[in-house]
Amino acid sequence: MSFVETTEQKELRAAVAKLAQRYNYLDYALPKARAGEPLTELWHEAGELGFLGVNLPEEHGGGGAGIYELALVQEELAAQGAGLLLVVVSPAICGTIIAKYGTREQQTRWLPRLSDGSAKMAFAITEPDAGSNSHQITTTARRDGTEWLLNGQKVFISGVDQADAVLVVARTEDASTGKLKPALFIVPTDAANFTAQRMEMDIVEPDHQFTLFLDEVRLPAEALVGEEDAAIAQLFSGLNPERILGAAMAVGMGRYALDRAVEYAGTRQVWKTPIGAHQGIAHPLAQLKVELELAKLMMQKAAALYDSGDDANAAEAANMAKYAAAEASIGALDRAIQTHGGSGLSSDHGLGAMLGAARIARIAPVSREMVLNFVAQHSLGLPKSY
Missing domain, CATH: 2.40.110.10 (Butyryl-CoA Dehydrogenase, subunit A, domain 2)
Incomplete structure (x- = not known):
């Protein structure tokens, strides 16, 4: 895999980020969440632009790219606080499984609509x-x-x-x-x-x-x-993308939190200089930048391995990416709240609400403890503990 994204991937990032800026957290996603309403308008526009089906086959209306590109879409949406949970489910899990294992009739019926977002599958x-x-x-x-x-x-x-x-x-x-x-x-x-x-x-x-x-x-x-007998293979073909997309959403939320913390630390002045000039504020934020970039690299590695067909190594990387992204994301939200002081828990910033959402990543789609069990058994060769 290359650590340098292609021109097409960079252009996709920029296009998704531009869309997400219009459907940002404070103006759109958070009010929708507080009202208990889905992000329908964002979903429909992302579908019309081809973002939701970027990983699905071109012959069925998709973009013909891979999980790498779909993870890129999710990350950039989440980096504006507008991550779409059903991207993890509908095109990543269900779309992947149907594209690989579904009958011709199932593919013809479902994939075009999963690609353009006109249908959703849980x-x-x-x-x-x-x-x-x-x-x-x-x-x-x-x-x-x-x-x-x-x-x-x-x-x-x-x-x-x-x-x-x-x-x-x-x-x-x-x-x-x-x-x-x-x-x-x-x-x-x-x-x-x-x-x-x-x-x-x-x-x-x-x-x-x-x-x-x-x-x-x-x-x-x-x-x-x-086929009935292919169900195990079918499951894993969908569960690894689930972990990768979950990591992408967590990385994006972490980026959002870190951006808000840096913005505040760079402008908030209590004594003679902005609070970001103090190492007690700056160093934890710098550490989180490192941790988010490391999690993102593992997520990209997992996606590249999956798209290359290396399922065994993709499973290890996908689990590690999910673990690392969850920890970095939660850490970033907690530190962003701390950086803001009392304001960090005000409704105006919405960081407390996002911390609750980020906390999900430690549990779903697989708990951090089960990830550690996987790494201990499959990566380190230790005896199975459960």
Whole structure:
């Protein structure tokens, strides 16, 4: 990989940043979040400009680029405080999986609309009793003639109220062994016996979380994505982009926080000089700049490895990027608040609200503890601890 972005990538960054400046945090994204409303106008314009589908195949209306470019889009949006959570889900996870494994009919039906943002797809894997152990999910799919019946429950599923369908991770029974194995299904949000219940969260965010109940949800045969036996590979083809896009959003929020802190420290004067002239203020901000750049480099490495087809090394880098970006982002928000003093917790700046949103990155899409488990086992070769 090159550490120098191409002219096209630089131009994409500039174009996304220009859009995000018009839909910035204080004027647009934060008021929307406080009202509990999605960033619909930003989503639609980003779709019209081709930003949302930049990673999807050209033959289906996408940009024909990669996860690197989609992460770039997310980072620049978040750097203005206007990151789009469903970019992580709709084009990155669902779009990638359908582009790689979906039937021709699924690709023709969904990818053009995921590319231009006219359709959204949510992703449902987490369950109340499984948590990080996705091998223990109990949502099941059984055949009924040529159709499927899904039963189960999912939690912390983002943006279902905005979505046209949900890509649900279920399990089917292997007829030869009797064991359950994962499979993926496209479930329309208006399907009979499919219920979405909004979860109350203490976070100021424009996107809501939902608990899903599937009670004998009947689906046609063509709802199954790809082959039943390919579900593990399908899952990982979507989960690595999820980590990379999550890292991109965290890096962007960290950049936003650091910019606000530097701006304030450079102008706020209490004694004879701006407070940024004091090492007690300047050094922590300089340290955060280093940490954000390091996290960004790992994110770019993970994206480059994924786009090259090196899935094994991409998994390691994606987990490390998610970990590093979360820590740097939370650190940047906390330091930005401290730099502002009491003003840092005022509604005028919105930094306290963003700190709550940034805190999500330590938990989702995978907790920092599970990332450390992964690194200990797969990178260091230590015995599995769980």
